Amino acid sequence: MSDHDSNGSNISKRNNSYSGCSKYSGQSSQGSYLPLQAEIVDIDVESPNTYLISLALPSGVDFSYKPGQFVMVSVFGLGECPISITSTPTRGSLQLCIRLAGRITNGITDSRIGDVLGIRGPCGNGFPLDRMKKDILIAGGGSGFATLRSLINYIVDRRDSFGKVAVAYGARTRQDLYFMQEYKGWQQAGIDVSVTVDIGDEGWKGNVGMVPALIDKFNLPAGSAAICGPSVMINAVASKLMARDFDHSDIYVSMERHMKCGVGKCEHCCIGPYHACQDGPVFTYDMVKEVL
Amino acid sequence: MKAFLPNESLIPWLKDLSSSLEVIAPVDVEGEAVYQTWKGQPPALVGNTLSSPIEVLMPRTEVLFRYVQDSGRYTFDEPKVPTRIVVGMKPCDLKAVAILDRIFGSEPTDHPYLAKRRSTLLVSLNCTDPGPWCFCAIMDSGPDAQEGFDLALTDIGSGYLAEAGSAAGVLLIKGCSSGLFLEADGSHEASRDILLENARSVMAEKYGDRSVGHLRRAIRSADWEYLGRQCLRCGGCSFICPVCHCFSIADLGVPDGERVRCRDTCLLSGFSRMTNGANPLGSIGERMRNWYLDKFEHLPERTGLIGCVGCGRCDEICLAQIDRWRLEVLDERSRQQRQQHK
Numbered sequence: 070m071s072d073h074d075s076n077g078s079n080i081s082k083r084n085n086s087y088s089g090c091s092k093y094s095g096q097s098s099q100g101s102y103l104p105l106q107a108e109i110v111d112i113d114v115e116s117p118n119t120y121l122i123s124l125a126l127p128s129g130v131d132f133s134y135k136p137g138q139f140v141m142v143s144v145f146g147l148g149e150c151p152i153s154i155t156s157t158p159t160r161g162s163l164q165l166c167i168r169l170a171g172r173i174t175n176g177i178t179d180s181r182i183g184d185v186l187g188i189r190g191p192c193g194n195g196f197p198l199d200r201m202k203k204d205i206l207i208a209g210g211g212s213g214f215a216t217l218r219s220l221i222n223y224i225v226d227r228r229d230s231f232g233k234v235a236v237a238y239g240a241r242t243r244q245d246l247y248f249m250q251e252y253k254g255w256q257q258a259g260i261d262v263s264v265t266v267d268i269g270d271e272g273w274k275g276n277v278g279m280v281p282a283l284i285d286k287f288n289l290p291a292g293s294a295a296i297c298g299p300s301v302m303i304n305a306v307a308s309k310l311m312a313r314d315f316d317h318s319d320i321y322v323s324m325e326r327h328m329k330c331g332v333g334k335c336e337h338c339c340i341g342p343y344h345a346c347q348d349g350p351v352f353t354y355d356m357v358k359e360v361l
Numbered sequence: 362m363k364a365f366l367p368n369e370s371l372i373p374w375l376k377d378l379s380s381s382l383e384v385i386a387p388v389d390v391e392g393e394a395v396y397q398t399w400k401g402q403p404p405a406l407v408g409n410t411l412s413s414p415i416e417v418l419m420p421r422t423e424v425l426f427r428y429v430q431d432s433g434r435y436t437f438d439e440p441k442v443p444t445r446i447v448v449g450m451k452p453c454d455l456k457a458v459a460i461l462d463r464i465f466g467s468e469p470t471d472h473p474y475l476a477k478r479r480s481t482l483l484v485s486l487n488c489t490d491p492g493p494w495c496f497c498a499i500m501d502s503g504p505d506a507q508e509g510f511d512l513a514l515t516d517i518g519s520g521y522l523a524e525a526g527s528a529a530g531v532l533l534i535k536g537c538s539s540g541l542f543l544e545a546d547g548s549h550e551a552s553r554d555i556l557l558e559n560a561r562s563v564m565a566e567k568y569g570d571r572s573v574g575h576l577r578r579a580i581r582s583a584d585w586e587y588l589g590r591q592c593l594r595c596g597g598c599s600f601i602c603p604v605c606h607c608f609s610i611a612d613l614g615v616p617d618g619e620r621v622r623c624r625d626t627c628l629l630s631g632f633s634r635m636t637n638g639a640n641p642l643g644s645i646g647e648r649m650r651n652w653y654l655d656k657f658e659h660l661p662e663r664t665g666l667i668g669c670v671g672c673g674r675c676d677e678i679c680l681a682q683i684d685r686w687r688l689e690v691l692d693e694r695s696r697q698q699r700q701q702h703k
């Protein structure tokens with residue numbers, strides 16, 4: 070709800086007539102707002118405030134998704150919020166990477182193995198793999214890296230369909246870096262991986278600085294790019310890429326917006342004429358550069 | 362099909378309808394016409410209502426589903442949708458239904474809206490006496506309903522000329538107790554035409570200078586900073602608008618409870634604020650601009666229809682007395698003039 074609670078009135082006066090017969094617990098269809106129930110089968114800790122949650126959907130449910138899509142996750146009683154799918158459809162499980170940010174994200178991470186979360190989706194468009202060029206630069210900053218991991222592991226699993234691929238990723242400190250145990254595998258798949266932190270320490274031997282600085286290190290032909298992170302970072306990376314002859318319509322940006330419905334109705338996520346939940350979250354840079 | 366419903370048959374007809382349907386009609390509540398379940402009171406079928414019957418399809422608050430927990434798993438129950446008939450809906454509100462149909466009916470469709478829409482019959486009442494703020498004629502959404510109604514009524518003095526717009530509408534005439542509807546003749550239609558023409562010219566005289574083209578230019582050049590300072594951020598203009606459809610979703614109750622949605626508005630500061638505090642619509646001026654852009658640029662782009670039906674409610678309700686079309690604050694004198702002049 071927005072700040073002023075001017076719309077929460079009438080609740081007690083509501084007419085509670087429920088159909089006894091339409092009990093539901095099966096397949097969710099888009100637009101019905103009824104979630105699926107997904108069981109938490111594994112919980113891992115990615116950083117001091119970030120958890121990797123693996124989910125099992127009810128058997129028989131068709132849940133096909135693309136890298137870059139997200140789901141509306143609910144903890145019943147607390148509400149629903151958008152979370153990127155961090156796993157790749159090329160592997161079995163459905164994984165979410167949750168950073169503690171408030172009520173719902175805390176509720177998700179307070180859950181235990183065996184508990185259920187509500188899942189609606191997949192929502193949004195995802196990365197347009199059929200339209201993207203084969204050489205891909207992936208740049209992520211902070212928790213925005215969760216959605217890019219889906220794309221990276223997808224590329225690893227379908228390596229022959231892609232050309233030169235490079236990953237530039239930055240976090241605040243060494244402790245905030247996600248998916249560290251996977252970088253080696255990415256490199257073994259021939260992906261150029263470069264990581265940086267804003268604040269270094271004695272234990273850190275790698276780069277210190279901002280993500281855009283990493284771009285200079287890559288020797289990459291003008292292909293497509295997938296970026297997710299803070300606006301400043303997106304703009305800086307995009308301008309470096311355009312200087313390297315990347316077309317602005319080949320630069321794909323995953324946008325964050327406040328979301329409530331996830332199906333293009335509630336208007337919370339609007340970016341000009343677009344709904345980030347439906348027309349996005351992935352946009353070409355030229356579509357969104359004015360609001361970045 | 363056309364028929365004539367004499368004044369004395371109106372209440373018997375509503376009684377007839379209410380034996381099989383929930384009838385929603387405007388009734389007098391402390392001097393204000395409010396759409397409610399009709400329980401035999403004299404219906405307040407006059408003028409425009411401040412609150413829109415669109416609330417039948419898009420309630421201020423509604424339950425999406427109820428969740429019930431049992432050993433860590435949930436069952437969900439969706440509310441039953443009653444079969445209803447709205448009597449007296451004005452053409453402007455009917456046009457708003459057409460816009461909402463396109464919004465909620467586009468893929469992925471919004472089931473809670475469509476379920477209510479499919480089980481609601483609409484009887485419209487053409488406007489022979491436009492209110493002081495009405496300019497539907499300029500927006501092409503009144504004073505007579507063009508489409509989307511099951512039955513359209515026009516008050517021609519001695520009774521109502523009824524015109525069916527759907528098979529259900531024909532049944533509303535034919536299926537009721539005999540003797541209520543009489544045959545319509547040419548004189549009924551002639552009276553309707555004169556009354557509607559008069560309503561049209563009243564609005565043209567008063568609001569003829571309004572045009573969407575002008576407004577679009579005004580949006581580009583308006584001083585949003587200034588208008589933002591005038592606005593009291595009450596959200597009234599949105600909550601009262603039959604086309605505004607922003608909503609929020611929240612859970613009420615642990616471990617069992619209800620997921621509810623309630624109307625929201627893009628004019629409030631928290632509407633687009635993100636977890637990290639960043640707010641793409643950070644100032645009230647930007648939010649007001651977004652309100653206009655959505656109605657007059659983005660919605661037409663998405664649905665082919667302009668997001669305003671000329672009901673005048675936002676002008677009437679605005680505490681800051683902002684003239685919604687000139688995008689300036691009205692002085693007290695012109696406001697009073699507008700209210701008096703009918």
Ligand SMILES: Cc1cc2nc3c(=O)[nH]c(=O)nc-3n(C[C@H](O)[C@H](O)[C@H](O)COP(=O)(O)OP(=O)(O)OC[C@H]3O[C@@H](n4cnc5c(N)ncnc54)[C@H](O)[C@@H]3O)c2cc1C
Pocket residue numbers: 139148149150151152153154165166167168169170171172173174175212215216324325326327328329350634635636637
């Ligand atoms: C497309 C998309 C993908 C995302 N992916 C991830 C992810 O993979 N991992 C992750 O940890 N976080 C992700 N987020 C951010 C996450 O949705 C917010 O952190 C979350 O909504 C915060 O909810 P809360 O109740 O914990 O916090 P609160 O601040 O208490 O949020 C209150 C309410 O505001 C809304 N809200 C606030 N901020 C946001 C926001 N930034 N985006 C959407 N709604 C918001 C929520 O609906 C929530 O109900 C994503 C956001 C978007 C838009």
Ligand code: SF4
Pocket residue numbers: 598601602603604605668669670671672673674675676685
């Ligand atoms: S914008 Fe104002 S005049 Fe137009 S439909 Fe909404 S409330 Fe009515």
Ligand code: SF4
Pocket residue numbers: 591592593594595596597598599628675678679680681682683
């Ligand atoms: S009704 Fe007037 S004061 Fe209230 S939010 Fe709208 S413009 Fe602002």
Ligand code: FES
Pocket residue numbers: 327328329330331332333334335336337338339344345346347
């Ligand atoms: S989240 Fe509701 S319109 Fe996008």
